[in-house]
Amino acid sequence: MITTKNDVLLLTEELVRVESIVDTPGEIEAAKKIFELISEMPYFSNRPDQVFLSKTNDDLFERYNVFAFVEGTKDESNKKTIILMGHLDTVGIEDYTNLKDVACNPTELMKKLQTEQLPDLVKEQLDSGEWYFGRGVLDMKSGVASHLSLLKFFSEHPEELSGNLVFFSECDEEVSSKGVLSGLKDLKKWKEERGFDYVGLINSDFVAPLYNGDVNRYIYKGTVGKLLPSFFITGAETHVGSSFEGLDPNYIAAELTRQISYNPALCDRHLGETPAPPISLKQMDLKPNYTVQTALSAYMYFNFFVQTWSPKDVLTKLTEQAQIAFESAIKTLNERYEAFCKLSNQPFKQLPWKSRVIIYEDMTKSLKEEHGETFVQHMSKFKSNLIQDESLDTRMFAARVVEEEWKWMKDQSPAIILLYSSLYSPCLELSGKNKQEENLISALNKAIEKIQPRYKYPIVSKNYFPYICDMSCVSLKDDDESIQTVIENNPAWGTKHYVNYQDIREINVPAINIGPYGYDGHKRYERMEIEYSTEVVPEITKEIILTLIG
Template structure:
C-alpha cells in the first residue's frame, strides 16, 4: 500500500480549505500552497528544479500551474507517466447561509446535520462514509491522491523504471488556460529531460449514471464539447402591429424547441450515448424596455461529440436551423391567417423567407462585397471590444457577429451559426498503437487485481462524460475539423486562440481514475471515502507499476 486513507483525506481537507474558485486570486493561493508543500519534501529539497510553479500564458487572469517530477532509478528509462488534476473549483454562492464554511468540510458536515436534507444526502451524511465540501469531489481528492503517489515515489525512486510527473492545473472550470499553458511546459520538460510521455492518468470525479447505479466508473478517453451559437435577426415592429415584423425571439424559441433535448443530435459511439444538446443561454439584445420588438437574439447550446467533427456539427446545426426557420414561418403564417379570420382584417401573405448562414459563409460574402473597408473596420472593432473586460468569449463573439451584420446589404431576418467558445476535442483510447495497448492492458489488470477487495463493480467505459482537460492532451481531429473551429469562431485570434499543434505534439493516451461521489457543482457535493481515498490510489498505482515497473 503506497498511500493511506488518512493521509489522502488530510491532504484533501488542506486543499479544500484554500478557496480556489476559478478566475479569482484563490487560484494563485492554491498553486502557492501546493508548490510549497511539494518543495518541502526531502526529494525536492535535494532536487529543487524538479518542481515549478508556472504562470499561464495569454491569460487575462494571473494564475499558475504546478508541475513536479520524480526520476526513477530502478533502471534507466525515459518513459514518463503524467498524473493530472485541476486545482480550481466552481463558485460557492449556492451554499447560501453556509457559504462561509463551504470550504471547511468538518464544520460544514456538522452544520448540515441541522438542515432539511434530501433522504439520500441525509443517510450518506450520517453514515460517516461520505465527505462534503466545495471541491472535495471535483476534484481535490483526486489531486490529493496524486500527491500521495508523487510523495511515495519521491521516497522510493528505486521502484520506478521511468519518471512520474504531476501536473496540477488551474482554470479547468472555465477556459482551460491552465492545461493549454501546461502543454508548453510539458514540451520544454520533454526536450530538457528527454521524457517520453507514454500515458496520462487524470483524477477527475466520477458519478452514478442513473438512479440506483452502484457502478464505480473508470474512463479511457473523454467526450468532446462544442458550443454551437446562433445570432438571430428579425424585423422590428411596434407590438401593436405584431404581424408587420418578425420577432427574433420567436425564431429563437423555435430553434431551441428543435435542438434542445433532441435525441437525433446525440453522437453515440461504442454503444455509449452522451447527453443531448441543451440551451445554456437564450437572450435578445434589447438594452432596455420599449414596446418595439427586438432587433436580434442570441442562443447557444452545449453539444457533446464522440465521433462527429466540428465541421459535421456545423452542418447538422444548419439543418436544424433550416427546419426551425421553416417551422416558425409556417406557424406564423397559420396564426396570422387565423387572426385575420377572427378580426376581420384582410389577409395578405407575409414577406419573410428563410435565410440561414454558417458564419464563414456570411464573412466571405461581406469580404467579397466590401473588401478592405470591411476587414479593416472589423479589425479595429475587435481591438476596441477587447477593452471591455466584462465580455466573455461567448458574448465577445456575439458582438462581433452583431457588428458584421450591420454591413449586410440585405438585412431581412436570418440565422447565423458559429462557435463562441473553446472546443474540447474528443479523446479515444482504443488500442490503436503500442502506447494505448500497454495503457489499456495495465488498466484492466489493475482493476482485475483490486475488484475482489471492493464490494461495488468497477466498470471501464470509453468516454469521460462531463468534459475535462484530458481533451487537450491528445487529438484525433483532422485539419478540416480544426479549420471549421478556427474559421467559424468570430473571436478567433483576438479574444480566443488555441494552438492545436501543441496538443498534437504531446498526444499522450489518457485515462481517468477519479473519486466517486454525488452533486459536483452543487451545495451537497460529496465523495465516498473508501473508493476515493483507497481504491483510486491503488488502481492508479497499479497502472503506474505496470507501465514503469
C-alpha cells in the first residue's frame, strides 16, 4: 500500500475544515492550505519553484489554483506527464440548517447527527463507522486528499517515475470553471518551457449509485457535456381585468417548462448510456415591480447534457420543442377563452396569437441588417454600461441584453427567443481513437483487474461521467462550427463571458475520473465510503501512473 486509509482520511478532514464555498474568500484559504501541505513535503521544501499558487484570470473574485510537480528520475529524458486534478471549492452549507456550524467539521457533525432522526440508510451508514460525513468530504476533498497522498508518495520515490507527475487543484468548479480555464495557461507554459508531454489526466470527482440498489463503484472514461439553453419570452401586456386581451409570457413559460423539463426525448443517448434529461434551473418574469398589468417578458433556462449532439443540434431540437409548446399554449388558451365566453354570455372569437420562435443569432443578424451601425454602436455602449452592474451574473446579463435588443424589433408580436447564456462545457469521450487514448484505457483496465480482488464491490468503467465536471475543459472534439454556434448565440460573449477554447485544444489531454464513492453530494447528508475512497481510489490511480510513466 502507498499509504494508510488514516492518512487520506486525516488529509480529508484537514481540507474539509477549511470552509471553501465557491465565490467566497474561503476558496483562497483552501488554496493556501493545500499549498502549505505540499510545501511542507521534503521534496518541495528543497524545490520551492515546483509548487505555486496561480491567480485566476478575468475573474470577479480573487482566488487561486494550486500547482505542483514531481520530476521522475528513472528516465530523466522521458517527458511523458500525468496530471492529477481535483477542485477545492464546495457548494454552500445552508442545507445543513441547524447543523451549519459543524457542516465543515466531520467529527463534530457525525456526533450531532447521532442525536437526529435520520433516514434508515443514513442512520445505518453513520452507525457502521465505515462512512464519513460533511460538506466536501465527497465532493470532492477526499479526492484531492487521495491525489495529495500520491503526490507525497512519488515525491519520496521519484526513482519510480519515467516521466513527470503534475498536481493541479482548481477553484471555482461549482459555478463557472474559472479555475480550470485559467489553469490551462499554466499547463501550456510547462508544456512549452519544460517539454511536458501530457499523456493522461486523472480527475477525482465523486461517484455515486446510478439507481436504487446499485452497488457498482464507477470509473468514468470521459464526461457529459453541458449547455444552458435559455429562453427570452415576450408577450402582449394587458390589464388583469381584461386577461384574454393579452398574452402572458409566464403562461408560455409554464408550457415551455412542461414540454422540456424531464423530457426523455431530449436525452442524448450514446454507447448504451443515457444522460439525465433537461431540467429547469430558473423561471421568472422581468417585471420590476407590482402592477395590475401582466408582465412584458419572461426568462428561463435549462440544464442540458450532451454526449454527441452539437450546440447547433440542441438549438434545432429546442426550436422544435418551443414551437410545440407555443402552439399548445395558444390552443389551450383558445379553449379556455371559449369556455369563459360561454360562462359569461359573450361572443367567442379566435384569439390572434401565432407561435413564433426565433434563434438569437438570426434575430441579431436581422437587426444589424435593418438598423446597421446605429444598432451595433447602441448595443456596444449598452453592454459597456451593463457590465458595471456586478449583481448580474452571465445568465442575467444575457437576459438584459436580449431585452434591450428586442426593443429594436419592428414586429413586437409575442415570441420565444432561444439563446445560450452561460459556459459551454464540451463532452469528453475516451474512445481509443489514438495511441494516447489506447494507452490510458489499457492502463485503467489493467489497474481495475489488479485491484478488484481486494475489494468486495464491482469496480465498473463507464463512458460518461454523468454530472458537470471540469474534465470538460481539458480536451475538445468540437469543430469550429460548433464553437461558433456557442459564440453567436450567447449575448454575453466577449463582454461578460468569454472562453478561449483554443487553450483547451492546445492541451487536449485524454482524461478519466477516479473519485470517492458516496451519497448525497450537494445535500445535507453528504458522505463517502471510507474504504473505497481512501484505499481503493489511490491504489487504482497509482497503478495507472506506474503503467503509463513508471
